[in-house]
Amino acid sequence: MANIVFDPTMQGLADAMTLHQRRHEVLASNLANVETPGFKAQELDFKSALQDAFDTGRLEDDPNRKPSLVEDATAPVRADGNSVDLDLQMAKLATNGGRYVALAKILQLRMALLRTAIEGTR
Amino acid sequence: MTMDVKTIGAGLPDLAPTAPGGAAEPAPGAPSFGAVLKDSLAQVNTLQHDADTAIQSLATGGQATLHDTMLAVQKADLSFRLMMQVRNKIIDAYQEVLRMSV
Amino acid sequence: MDIGGTFDISATGLRAERLRLDTIASNLANASTTRTPEGGPYKRRDVVFVTQALESDFAATIEEMSERGARQGVKVSDVIEDTAPPRMVFDPGHPDANPEGFVAYPNVNPVTEMVDLMTATRAYEANVQAVNAAKRMQDAALSIGG
Numbered sequence: 135m136a137n138i139v140f141d142p143t144m145q146g147l148a149d150a151m152t153l154h155q156r157r158h159e160v161l162a163s164n165l166a167n168v169e170t171p172g173f174k175a176q177e178l179d180f181k182s183a184l185q186d187a188f189d190t191g192r193l194e195d196d197p198n199r200k201p202s203l204v205e206d207a208t209a210p211v212r213a214d215g216n217s218v219d220l221d222l223q224m225a226k227l228a229t230n231g232g233r234y235v236a237l238a239k240i241l242q243l244r245m246a247l248l249r250t251a252i253e254g255t256r
Numbered sequence: 257m258t259m260d261v262k263t264i265g266a267g268l269p270d271l272a273p274t275a276p277g278g279a280a281e282p283a284p285g286a287p288s289f290g291a292v293l294k295d296s297l298a299q300v301n302t303l304q305h306d307a308d309t310a311i312q313s314l315a316t317g318g319q320a321t322l323h324d325t326m327l328a329v330q331k332a333d334l335s336f337r338l339m340m341q342v343r344n345k346i347i348d349a350y351q352e353v354l355r356m357s358v
Numbered sequence: 359m360d361i362g363g364t365f366d367i368s369a370t371g372l373r374a375e376r377l378r379l380d381t382i383a384s385n386l387a388n389a390s391t392t393r394t395p396e397g398g399p400y401k402r403r404d405v406v407f408v409t410q411a412l413e414s415d416f417a418a419t420i421e422e423m424s425e426r427g428a429r430q431g432v433k434v435s436d437v438i439e440d441t442a443p444p445r446m447v448f449d450p451g452h453p454d455a456n457p458e459g460f461v462a463y464p465n466v467n468p469v470t471e472m473v474d475l476m477t478a479t480r481a482y483e484a485n486v487q488a489v490n491a492a493k494r495m496q497d498a499a500l501s502i503g504g
Binding site: 242 | 364370374378409428429430477484485491492499501502
Binding site for chain 1: 335338
């Protein structure tokens with residue numbers, strides 16, 4: 135009975151949040167190394183993993199669909215070998231954080247809805 | 257929170273059908289209401305345990321993420337509340353039946 | 359690992375940029391120091407940044423594909439002295455003038471230092487932004503409980 139109440143989308147939302155948290159780490163690493171010679175900017179490619187999180191409610195084990203850490207090949211490299219564009223990374227940081235917050239809000243609302251359904255409005 | 261949820265079920269009346277004529281016999285093959293209830297209690301217990309595990313992992317710097325832990329705690333909380341509501345309704349219904357004049 | 363672990367990455371960035379700022383401040387303050395305890399004028403200092411991998415213990419359901427890992431901080435591996443020659447200025451009356459009448463001034467170019475100062479400040483602020491974003495995300499996750 136209890137598990138009828140919780141649909142797979144909830145876990146999908148949580149998994150999506152985890153992916154965005156992971157991406158935040160990659161972006162934060164880029165920013166910490168903005169002055170490190172030879173450091174190449176990285177990005178987390180998680181489109182397929184994100185899709186799975188919502189379609190099936192769980193992350194697949196297929197390595198092709200896992201999130202992967204990729205080097206941003208299009209980023210121009212400066213004289214010291216560093217390719218981190220400060221403004222670009224900060225813009226990505228802002229949108230990534232915004233999505234995480236939005237997902238958290240949706241999850242919170244779902245929970246509130248369930249609580250109301252179970253206990254009635256109080 | 258390590259309370260064992262199953263003890264709450266101890267207060268429930270025995271739900272096996274005992275009315276004369278077997279008016280409350282479940283359909284053949286389908287689980288009895290009592291069995292469904294017992295199963296639900298077990299699920300609530302599992303969710304409580306999952307929440308405890310997640311909290312411990314979070315507190316000791318383990319692998320649990322904050323949002324997964326919050327979700328586990330909320331699921332345990334809501335399923336518990338749902339079960340309490342069902343339990344209260346069952347007891348109310350039972351007492352209603354007792355009050356009926358034969 | 360909760361979102362708080364992300365603070366560690368940005369903390370290393372803040373620390374490294376802070377050290378760089380201190381070094382630049384020292385260069386600027388000593389731009390005209392012709393006499394040091396070691397003898398000779400002040401020598402410009404610079405910091406060397408290297409990537410420092412932080413341990414990753416992310417949930418098993420999401421594994422990184424790169425052996426390098428995603429949690430890469432930074433650290434200052436060295437504070438080195440600039441080996442560029444000092445700036446010689448002809449001033450025979452100066453107490454530190456050499457026999458030819460030239461005074462050795464530090465190899466510090468204030469303009470270069472100011473540019474570095476701005477870069478380091480921007481980098482520092484960027485790491486602050488990362489910390490703020492992580493803090494907002496953490497608050498959002500806590501609100502799931504209602």
